[in-house]
Amino acid sequence: MNNTNEFRECMVMNLSRSNFVLANRGVSKDEVIGNTKKFLKENNENPEEFLEWLCDYPMISHKTHLVGFFYRYGIGTKIDLEKAFNAYKLAANEYNDTLSQIHLGNCYIYGRGTKPNPDQGFVWFSKAAKTGSARALYDLAFSYQDRGGVEAAFQCMLKSSLGGHAMAQISLGAFYSLGLGCSIDTRKAFYWFSQSAKNQKAEGKYALGKCFRYGIGTVRDTHMALKYLKSARQRKSQAIIAIEDIFSRR
Secondary structure: OOOOHHHHHHHHHHHHHHHHHHHHHOOOHHHHHHHHHHHHHHOOOOHHHHHHHHHHOHHHHOOOOHHHHHHHHOOOOOOOHHHHHHHHHHHHHHHOOHHHHHHHHHHHHHOOOOOOOHHHHHHHHHHHHOOOOHHHHHHHHHHHHHOOOHHHHHHHHHHHHHOOOHHHHHHHHHHHHHOOOOOOOHHHHHHHHHHHHHOOOHHHHHHHHHHHHHOOOOOOOHHHHHHHHHHHOOOOOHHHHHHHHHHHOO
């Protein structure tokens, strides 16, 4: 089925908004990729043909992150980090697309499609964060932390957490647990770990299980500890390993 240009324009806007919402919730990249592929399938679009249309129809596609996203993750094409970088840069510069600015910042931080440039990464995260994006604030927090600005990092992580970013909520719990940019407050640490767990983050469930196990910010509860730890250990991610390190340092 070949959708009309007008229909595809609506698809681009709807998919871009959907991915932006997911990014601000702090879901994994795999979930955003899955959302994109599912969206295309539901709208009877072949990924290769849709990407070709995006590239041939710049008046709409260049205003969003999608061209860069397709090249970054190999949707309808082979992964091409340089093309992804250039597409993100165009949308970020010319159209102030927030999600493209975030992706561009990460390209500079990790050297994807360009030379690593943490200063430029910080610049683009800062621009995106001015919109109030929870995802941008999350990335900006780590940029501040890398620069030694722990207090500023804490403030960004707090704003991101209040905006509903599940990974920021885990990190904020860690900040409160270790007293990074704030006073140690185990009750607040427990609260933010629980918020992340409510958002179905395995890392949040793991941290919450540890809190129940050791009575950190709450009473000890072996039953609740086992419940959350068992659920979280189905996914042994790098973040969970990092959380293990946090509790070992207490």
